[in-house]
Amino acid sequence: MDEWTVLASNPGSAGYLPMEHRRYALPDGTEAVWDIFGGPESVAILAVTADGQIVLARQFRPGPGRVLDEMPGGYVDPGEGVLAAAERELLEETGYTGDLELAGSSWLASSARTRRHVAVARNATKVAAPTPETGEFVEVVLTGISGFRAHLRSGELTDVDLGYLALDHLGLLS
Numbered sequence: 645m646d647e648w649t650v651l652a653s654n655p656g657s658a659g660y661l662p663m664e665h666r667r668y669a670l671p672d673g674t675e676a677v678w679d680i681f682g683g684p685e686s687v688a689i690l691a692v693t694a695d696g697q698i699v700l701a702r703q704f705r706p707g708p709g710r711v712l713d714e715m716p717g718g719y720v721d722p723g724e725g726v727l728a729a730a731e732r733e734l735l736e737e738t739g740y741t742g743d744l745e746l747a748g749s750s751w752l753a754s755s756a757r758t759r760r761h762v763a764v765a766r767n768a769t770k771v772a773a774p775t776p777e778t779g780e781f782v783e784v785v786l787t788g789i790s791g792f793r794a795h796l797r798s799g800e801l802t803d804v805d806l807g808y809l810a811l812d813h814l815g816l817l818s
Contacts, residue, residue, distance in 0.1 A: 646671040682758035688717035688803045690810035691768035698792040702783040730763035742768035747813035762806035
């Protein structure tokens with residue numbers, strides 16, 4: 645399979661979301677135009693307390709237009725490691741820390757440049773009040789493993805695939 649050749653690229657944004665308009669030469673000689681979106685890396689965290697509770701961040705999500713119970717997370721800052729970003733985001737959004745390890749990663753979509761990572765935080769412990777960034781409004785919610793599995797099956801969160809990767813990493817899918 646041959647890769648496509650970029651003929652032109654025009655960066656821009658759609659407000660909050662970085663965008664890039666790319667024109668490609670395809671292997672058969674034709675051309676195609678794609679809008680590529682997203683930042684470079686993000687991380688979500690499946691935080692599990694010592695007694696088996698999952699720590700979620702309840703917040704409004706503009707895309708779905710509703711409040712969802714999500715795994716805490718966010719973008720990896722330039723020069724920041726994925727686990728450092730996971731530690732920072734978990735503490736900011738929930739006030740929890742834990743023993744962090746990388747569980748997996750995936751691409752956001754076929755037209756996105758965002759590499760999404762998921763970390764697990766074992767033995768998550770509340771150590772502070774949440775300190776969300778400006779414009780973030782977060783309520784911490786705890787649920788059991790079976791409740792989290794049901795939540796994943798409901799599709800009422802944005803990182804369903806990352807949640808399954810994290811549960812698999814922890815051996816908690818069954």
